[in-house]
Amino acid sequence: MNIMVCVKQIPDTSEVKIDPETNTIVREGVPSVINPADEHAIEAAVHLVEEHGGKVTVMTMGPPQAEDVLRQGLAMGADEAILVSDRCFAASDTLATSYVLANAITHNNNFDLVLTGKQALDGDTAQVPPGIAEHLGIPQVTSAIGIEVEEDRLRVKRLLEEEFETVEVPMPVLISCSSQINEPRRPGIKAKLMAKRKEIKVWDHHSIEVESCLCGIEGSPTRVVRVFAPTFETDGERFEGEASDCALAVVNRLVESKII
Amino acid sequence: MALRVEDNKCIGCEVCVHACPYQAIEMVDERATLNEACILCGACAYACPTGAIVLDRGDSDVDITQYEGIWVVGEVTSEGTMAMVTAELIGEGGRLAAEIDTDLSVVLMGDDIRHTAEQAAGYGADRVFVVDHPALARYRTEPFTRVMADLIEEHKPEIVLAGATSMGRDLAARLAARLKVGMTADCIELRIDPETRMLEQTRPAFGGNLLATILCEQTRPQMASVRPNTMGLPSFDESREAEVIEVPVEIEEGSITTKILEVVRDESRSARKLVEADIIVGGGRGFADKQQLSLLDELAEQLGAAVGFSRALVDQGWVSSTQQIGQSGKIVHPKLYIACGISGAIQHVAGITGSDCIVAINKDPDAPIFEVAHYGVVGDVAQVLPAMTEAIKARRGE
Numbered sequence: 001m002n003i004m005v006c007v008k009q010i011p012d013t014s015e016v017k018i019d020p021e022t023n024t025i026v027r028e029g030v031p032s033v034i035n036p037a038d039e040h041a042i043e044a045a046v047h048l049v050e051e052h053g054g055k056v057t058v059m060t061m062g063p064p065q066a067e068d069v070l071r072q073g074l075a076m077g078a079d080e081a082i083l084v085s086d087r088c089f090a091a092s093d094t095l096a097t098s099y100v101l102a103n104a105i106t107h108n109n110n111f112d113l114v115l116t117g118k119q120a121l122d123g124d125t126a127q128v129p130p131g132i133a134e135h136l137g138i139p140q141v142t143s144a145i146g147i148e149v150e151e152d153r154l155r156v157k158r159l160l161e162e163e164f165e166t167v168e169v170p171m172p173v174l175i176s177c178s179s180q181i182n183e184p185r186r187p188g189i190k191a192k193l194m195a196k197r198k199e200i201k202v203w204d205h206h207s208i209e210v211e212s213c214l215c216g217i218e219g220s221p222t223r224v225v226r227v228f229a230p231t232f233e234t235d236g237e238r239f240e241g242e243a244s245d246c247a248l249a250v251v252n253r254l255v256e257s258k259i260i
Numbered sequence: 261m262a263l264r265v266e267d268n269k270c271i272g273c274e275v276c277v278h279a280c281p282y283q284a285i286e287m288v289d290e291r292a293t294l295n296e297a298c299i300l301c302g303a304c305a306y307a308c309p310t311g312a313i314v315l316d317r318g319d320s321d322v323d324i325t326q327y328e329g330i331w332v333v334g335e336v337t338s339e340g341t342m343a344m345v346t347a348e349l350i351g352e353g354g355r356l357a358a359e360i361d362t363d364l365s366v367v368l369m370g371d372d373i374r375h376t377a378e379q380a381a382g383y384g385a386d387r388v389f390v391v392d393h394p395a396l397a398r399y400r401t402e403p404f405t406r407v408m409a410d411l412i413e414e415h416k417p418e419i420v421l422a423g424a425t426s427m428g429r430d431l432a433a434r435l436a437a438r439l440k441v442g443m444t445a446d447c448i449e450l451r452i453d454p455e456t457r458m459l460e461q462t463r464p465a466f467g468g469n470l471l472a473t474i475l476c477e478q479t480r481p482q483m484a485s486v487r488p489n490t491m492g493l494p495s496f497d498e499s500r501e502a503e504v505i506e507v508p509v510e511i512e513e514g515s516i517t518t519k520i521l522e523v524v525r526d527e528s529r530s531a532r533k534l535v536e537a538d539i540i541v542g543g544g545r546g547f548a549d550k551q552q553l554s555l556l557d558e559l560a561e562q563l564g565a566a567v568g569f570s571r572a573l574v575d576q577g578w579v580s581s582t583q584q585i586g587q588s589g590k591i592v593h594p595k596l597y598i599a600c601g602i603s604g605a606i607q608h609v610a611g612i613t614g615s616d617c618i619v620a621i622n623k624d625p626d627a628p629i630f631e632v633a634h635y636g637v638v639g640d641v642a643q644v645l646p647a648m649t650e651a652i653k654a655r656r657g658e
Binding site: 143155260 | 279281299300301302303306307338398400401402425426427429430433434436437438440441442443444445446460464465466467468469470471472473474475476477478479517518519520521522523524525526539563574575577580581582588595596606607609610616617618619625630632633634635636637638639640643644645647648650651652655
């Protein structure tokens with residue numbers, strides 16, 4: 001089985017601070033990490049290949065430093081890594097990103113399965129996986145929490161709002177993985193060192209034959225026109241001191257105001 | 261494409277400097293000047309009060325004036341009724357339609373669902389497209405995308421809204437890619453400019469720490485998905501009537517590659533319970549370990565409350581994402597929300613501000629959660645929670 005895994009490097013959003021003066025994000029010093037759901041997609045791919053044979057290729061679109069997440073994929077057991085990187089890809093929205101990734105995937109030979117994380121934590125749109133599937137003209141299964149091989153088809157369990165749904169699809173197919181699908185392995189030092197020495201292919205818009213007018217800002221129909229921090233009300237009553245006194249005081253307030 | 265500053269119009273007000281998400285504008289001799297960090301996103305042009313910054317995007321090959329009307333992609337529940345998220349969208353879509361003097365249509369797809377058209381009408385739809393076919397009995401990407409794409413190409417609505425549900429997200433993303441149009445996921449606020457008929461779509465960005473307003477200027481329809489529970493339910497009036505259009509479709513079951521083998525209800529602490537609960541006890545990073553989370557259950561039991569968690573605990577793998585509260589999880593509006601050991605990251609707070617009363621317990625007196633709390637307790641959850649549970653028990657005993 002030939003599996004392509006698309007991953008994304010994101011800023012660690014739990015470290016994000018807002019500059020109170022300008023109301024903008026303080027970007028300095030925010031570390032970059034692999035999108036958490038993508039680790040689960042890599043694990044799912046490596047696991048499938050361990051069981052059924054084949055090859056795992058990790059791919060990301062991003063600036064040169066996004067190479068870090070590919071090394072992480074290699075350390076987890078991926079065989080090959082491809083960095084899709086070009087200045088003209090910068091600021092692509094989900095439509096342009098899925099166009100570029102789909103072209104890069106077809107450029108890399110045959111594939112049976114494309115795996116992605118369900119959504120990226122920073123953008124949180126979950127739009128790129130269906131976009132890639134549409135550009136590739138293959139079926140999609142989103143929010144997967146289990147994948148089983150059934151001869152030439154796959155059985156995929158999905159997590160919906162209040163239901164689990166099991167579907168069967170032929171390959172090639174794109175599956176986006178929920179974080180409940182597995183527990184990603186933590187590669188040891190040796191695997192990390194091996195991954196460091198592996199070659200990473202770098203492709204620009206010429207090598208994957210995409211039209212620059214369909215990527216980056218030009219290929220992106222959506223445009224962010226304003227970014228701002230939400231504001232919330234303030235002023236409340238505060239209790240400090242002995243835990244039992246505070247607890248009692250709060251409970252009394254809630255009872256007095258007929259909330260409980 | 262190019263971005264230029266017209267020096268004679270720039271008044272040096274620096275509005276653009278704050279509007280730029282990329283820190284790409286500097287003031288040089290009190291005039292806005294772009295540096296190499298600029299990616300031509302145009303946020304400054306939108307913000308500039310004097311029209312001094314101009315973004316030339318070149319000509320569009322789509323005639324956007326051909327497109328008219330607002331559409332809602334409806335959802336039908338497994339019980340065969342119209343989903344509440346669709347009612348919310350009808351309310352919101354109707355409000356937008358009134359502002360630009362157009363109609364609101366709903367598309368309902370399913371098997372034996374003609375009766376749901378009355379529900380859509382009662383909530384205020386002007387027109388209902390009913391697509392009834394056995395192959396549409398449950399949502400599947402392929403047939404639903406095909407039906408929607410054909411209808412949109414035929415009728416050319418200017419705006420298409422879907423619920424940000426597992427169906428809506430799957431369908432809208434695929435549909436937008438097929439139509440090659442812009443799509444904004446998970447909006448929490450929609451506004452329309454009556455002059456330009458442009459939909460201003462506001463959604464969480466950067467992990468929910470910021471909000472971003474997004475436009476799709478040159479493609480139609482403008483597509484957005486909307487978080488359930490963010491827009492409020494419109495009033496229902498069964499005497500309202502709508503034009504009902506039955507859309508005949510031909511779908512070969514054999515042409516659909518995806519087969520549904522099994523559907524099982526998730527009986528674990530369900531998502532619906534969290535969203536509907538009057539009282540919610542929320543847990544965050546302030547707990548020492550997974551076992552300590554039982555303190556939440558004990559308090560919740562006394563209060564008859566549901567239990568939810570901040571994203572930190574989901575990321576840590578302690579709890580399931582279906583119980584996550586916040587902008588990237590469930591948006592809740594209970595009568596009482598008790599935030600335990602939750603610091604109050606913006607993305608969490610944005611999911612709870614609809615609560616009538618918020619109680620915060622945190623050992624850090626500077627935790628941002630206290631800014632939104634009606635009552636705050638500075639202390640460790642390990643001591644405060646059992647004390648609260650006891651105090652409530654004692655009250656009940658009286």
